[in-house]
Amino acid sequence: MSQFSVPWKPRSEVRYGFLSRVIIAIAAAIYAIFKPVVSRFPGLVAWAVLILSCLLVWAHAVIFDYVDETILRAAADQDITRPVIQFGSPSTWGYAPSTIEPLLAGAGMGSGFASLCKYALWPLQFIIVRDLIILAALFALFGLVPAYAIWWERKVAGRIQSRTGPMRVGGWHGWAQSLADGLKLVLKEDLVPDEADKPLFRVAPYLALIPAALAFVALPFGVGWVFRELDVALVFILAMLGIEVVGVIVGGWASNNKWSVYGAMREACQMVAYEIPMGMALLVPIVCAGTLSLREIGEMQSGGWFSWLAFSNPFAFIAFVSYVIASLASVKRAPFDLPESESELVAGFHTEYSGYRWGIFFLAEYAAMFVVGALASVLFLGGWNSPLPSSWAASWGDGWIARIAEGILFGGPLWFIAKAFGFVYLQMWLRWTLPRIRIDQVLYACVQVLLPLTMLLLIGTALWVWALESSGFAVFSSIVSVILGLIGLVFAFGFLGIAGYGFYNQRRLVGRLNTDLLSGS
Amino acid sequence: MVLRLHKLTIPSLVAVAGLLLTAAPALALSAGGEASPTEATKVAAPGSLFDAIMFYVVALVTVVSALGVCISKNVVRMAVWLFCTLGCVGLLYFLLAATFVGAIQFIVYVGGTLVLLIFGVMLTSKSPWARYETHPVELSAALVVCVGLFSTLCLVFSSMRWPVVQWETEGTAVRDIGVALLTRYLVPFEAAAVLLFIVMVGAAHLARQEKK
Amino acid sequence: MLTIGLTHYLVVGAALLSCGIYVMSTKRNAIGILIGVELVLNSAAVNFVAFDRFLVQTTLDGQIATLFVIVLAAAEAAIAVAICVNLYKNLTSVDVDQASRLQG
Numbered sequence: 119m120s121q122f123s124v125p126w127k128p129r130s131e132v133r134y135g136f137l138s139r140v141i142i143a144i145a146a147a148i149y150a151i152f153k154p155v156v157s158r159f160p161g162l163v164a165w166a167v168l169i170l171s172c173l174l175v176w177a178h179a180v181i182f183d184y185v186d187e188t189i190l191r192a193a194a195d196q197d198i199t200r201p202v203i204q205f206g207s208p209s210t211w212g213y214a215p216s217t218i219e220p221l222l223a224g225a226g227m228g229s230g231f232a233s234l235c236k237y238a239l240w241p242l243q244f245i246i247v248r249d250l251i252i253l254a255a256l257f258a259l260f261g262l263v264p265a266y267a268i269w270w271e272r273k274v275a276g277r278i279q280s281r282t283g284p285m286r287v288g289g290w291h292g293w294a295q296s297l298a299d300g301l302k303l304v305l306k307e308d309l310v311p312d313e314a315d316k317p318l319f320r321v322a323p324y325l326a327l328i329p330a331a332l333a334f335v336a337l338p339f340g341v342g343w344v345f346r347e348l349d350v351a352l353v354f355i356l357a358m359l360g361i362e363v364v365g366v367i368v369g370g371w372a373s374n375n376k377w378s379v380y381g382a383m384r385e386a387c388q389m390v391a392y393e394i395p396m397g398m399a400l401l402v403p404i405v406c407a408g409t410l411s412l413r414e415i416g417e418m419q420s421g422g423w424f425s426w427l428a429f430s431n432p433f434a435f436i437a438f439v440s441y442v443i444a445s446l447a448s449v450k451r452a453p454f455d456l457p458e459s460e461s462e463l464v465a466g467f468h469t470e471y472s473g474y475r476w477g478i479f480f481l482a483e484y485a486a487m488f489v490v491g492a493l494a495s496v497l498f499l500g501g502w503n504s505p506l507p508s509s510w511a512a513s514w515g516d517g518w519i520a521r522i523a524e525g526i527l528f529g530g531p532l533w534f535i536a537k538a539f540g541f542v543y544l545q546m547w548l549r550w551t552l553p554r555i556r557i558d559q560v561l562y563a564c565v566q567v568l569l570p571l572t573m574l575l576l577i578g579t580a581l582w583v584w585a586l587e588s589s590g591f592a593v594f595s596s597i598v599s600v601i602l603g604l605i606g607l608v609f610a611f612g613f614l615g616i617a618g619y620g621f622y623n624q625r626r627l628v629g630r631l632n633t634d635l636l637s638g639s
Numbered sequence: 640m641v642l643r644l645h646k647l648t649i650p651s652l653v654a655v656a657g658l659l660l661t662a663a664p665a666l667a668l669s670a671g672g673e674a675s676p677t678e679a680t681k682v683a684a685p686g687s688l689f690d691a692i693m694f695y696v697v698a699l700v701t702v703v704s705a706l707g708v709c710i711s712k713n714v715v716r717m718a719v720w721l722f723c724t725l726g727c728v729g730l731l732y733f734l735l736a737a738t739f740v741g742a743i744q745f746i747v748y749v750g751g752t753l754v755l756l757i758f759g760v761m762l763t764s765k766s767p768w769a770r771y772e773t774h775p776v777e778l779s780a781a782l783v784v785c786v787g788l789f790s791t792l793c794l795v796f797s798s799m800r801w802p803v804v805q806w807e808t809e810g811t812a813v814r815d816i817g818v819a820l821l822t823r824y825l826v827p828f829e830a831a832a833v834l835l836f837i838v839m840v841g842a843a844h845l846a847r848q849e850k851k
Numbered sequence: 852m853l854t855i856g857l858t859h860y861l862v863v864g865a866a867l868l869s870c871g872i873y874v875m876s877t878k879r880n881a882i883g884i885l886i887g888v889e890l891v892l893n894s895a896a897v898n899f900v901a902f903d904r905f906l907v908q909t910t911l912d913g914q915i916a917t918l919f920v921i922v923l924a925a926a927e928a929a930i931a932v933a934i935c936v937n938l939y940k941n942l943t944s945v946d947v948d949q950a951s952r953l954q955g
Binding site: 690691694698701702705706708709714717718721724725728731732735736737739740743744747748751752755756758759760762763773777778781782784785786788789792793796797799801802815816819820824827831834835838839841842843845846 | 854855856857858859860861862863865866867868869870871872873874876877878879880881882883885886887889890893896897900901903904905906910911914915917918919921922923924925926928929930931932933934935936937938939945
């Protein structure tokens with residue numbers, strides 16, 4: 119090796135540190151344990167892990183409910199007073215573990231189990247502990263969503279271009295590709311250009327990441343399954359989507375590279391422009407619902423497919439379409455992906471980025487795609503409710519099985535995540551189908567088409583809601599909403615029908631090479 | 640090939656620190672008396688200790704980043720410090736249970752005004768390192784004036800006796816603000832609308848390209 | 852110390868005000884001065900909301916005043932950035948000391 123002279127200073131060869139050894143040992147052990155199962159039933163395992171992790175992320179809600187019912191309410195019923203401690207000012211404190219034990223035993227828990235659980239359940243009385251647990255779960259989901267979406271996007275792109283996409287890592291359709299990519303990105307050298315503004319260059323990815331993570335904080339995944347139930351949740355999430363652009367601009371500027379600056383400038387003007395039609399389109403369902411709280415809006419739409427706000431009046435229906443277009447631009451997806459158009463600006467604002475900082479930008483982008491989709495599903499397509507009216511479940515009782523079945527059939531976080539991913543899929547589909555448009559066309563579409571359109575929609579909705587006060591118009595309105603719901607049903611079934619036709623005729627449509635000859639496809 | 644896993648250590652520590660940084664504003668979001676989802680969690684809060692800790696954290700970051708605006712020489716860095724200050728002021732509004740004002744601060748101030756400022760910086764600088772030096776005498780005079788102002792204000796505040804008002808538990812409803820804007824404050828509201836329209840036309844006129 | 856009162860928020864507001872005035876008086880870059888103005892406006896806004904929270908409580912005067920402050924800050928920033936761009940076109944610099952042509 120020594121005969122090569124390199125222009126940079128050679129680095130000292132550091133081998134594994136202690137932490138690295140621990141990580142390697144754990145990873146190898148996990149791999150050894152799960153290898154036989156994963157290699158035999160890879161697809162099954164992948165789906166099971168995905169659904170289980172979605173459920174586990176929200177398992178805390180069930181436990182917190184249990185603590186509320188068995189400990190706090192029971193203690194309040196039996197008039198057990200809380201201990202008061204002196205901590206600056208006198209404050210009430212949680213019930214001691216010795217107080218908790220008889221309560222647990224009273225709720226039907228075995229005495230041995232209760233004495234174990236009293237220590238585990240004791241911290242869950244405090245808001246701060248609950249908050250930290252939910253935050254951990256939320257950030258786990260925040261990491262999971264982009265990792266899954268990136269793999270999915272590569273598969274979708276492959277299928278659209280008659281390829282197979284990643285196939286190797288993990289066995290079943292390359293499901294572990296994102297994990298491998300993430301590991302690769304973390305291991306790569308953290309390059310910072312010499313002429314860059316170094317602190318800003320380093321901090322910019324986090325400026326994009328933190329708002330994207332904060333948007334998850336206010337998303338309602340279900341009734342009561344929301345970290346912070348803000349009464350201004352919608353404005354807050356929109357603000358977070360808007361703030362994300364600061365990270366992109368700062369990153370592009372700090373790179374000290376003209377492609378990066380061009381990308382950043384385009385991003386800034388596109389983002390500032392499209393925020394307005396996007397917000398206006400979102401105001402249409404707000405006017406219909408009469409509240410800014412996402413929970414109330416979601417609960418309003420629990421009456422099945424025809425009660426969803428997109429079908430409540432023709433203006434909302436058009437607003438839904440214009441929101442989808444504007445949201446594409448605001449998360450810089452094709453055909454509006456000018457900030458990173460690789461045919462003209464090398465890679466746009468992240469030209470100079472590599473390694474895990476580049477990965478952080480991607481994490482933020484895919485998380486924003488999910489948030490945008492989640493907003494669309496809450497405001498237009500029923501949020502966490504399924505297309506079946508939840509009143510059908512009224513007579514099912516309050517048992518465990520009934521509750522689980524209700525959560526799966528009529529509404530719950532799984533529906534919410536599925537709908538949001540449906541929008542993510544739509545964004546991918548459009549990206550790999552449509553050509554990129556020019557920057558002047560982007561701004562023309564915003565200022566001269568979408569902006570006046572959404573303003574008219576807003577005024578129209580306001581008039582419609584005002585006219586609803588007369589009973590004759592209310593009848594007319596419900597007829598219109600049924601018609602719109604039927605149109606939506608036709609679209610949905612048409613979409614499913616085309617997908618099914620494509621699936622059963624794939625051999626004819628994409629050729630035998632992809633379906634038969636490539637292994638695993 | 641040697642798999643250099645030791646490189647994982649620093650990035651993962653940084654990532655953990657970043658997540659903690661994210662957690663702090665997320666926690667601050669509702670500490671100011673946001674209605675808790677259940678009765679039980681509301682009574683389980685250990686006094687207002689949590690509020691106090693969140694206030695001190697957010698206030699510290701606000702002041703430190705405001706000082707960062709003062710110290711930094713480069714305009715883009717000033718704007719990034721200002722971003723931090725504005726965000727923390729928004730969190731202060733949330734701590735004061737003014738959720739609507741906080742959200743508006745985020746969407747208009749941080750998402751709009753600040754982006755406009757950075758845009759202005761990019762349009763008006765020849766190189767990223769363009770600096771504008773100030774005379775040391777001016778700097779020290781300004782420092783004396785500002786420190787004097789701050790200490791005088793603090794003295795005044797410490798000598799004031801404000802009436803003690805009980806901390807309400809629930810925040811203000813958005814509906815109340817909407818009703819107030821369209822009844823008591825209708826005239827200023829409309830005036831602000833007209834002003835914004837004039838500003839839009841004026842800014843477009845000022846910044847237009849001259850036709851040669 | 853552990854009960855947060857009006858004074859705490861006023862001190863934060865005062866710190867923002869002092870920093871803003873310092874920035875306004877020392878920076879030579881027109882946009883830097885604008886950033887100082889934003890700091891001062893924010894200090895006023897924090898005070899408005901704090902007074903609203905701790906002293907008024909029944910009406911929303913303070914919060915609505917803050918909303919108007921935010922709107923006016925946006926308007927002021929738009930005009931000021933346009934002026935800066937114009938200044939840059941004429942002088943190829945945004946140093947406020949160079950904009951002295953009217954002094955004769």
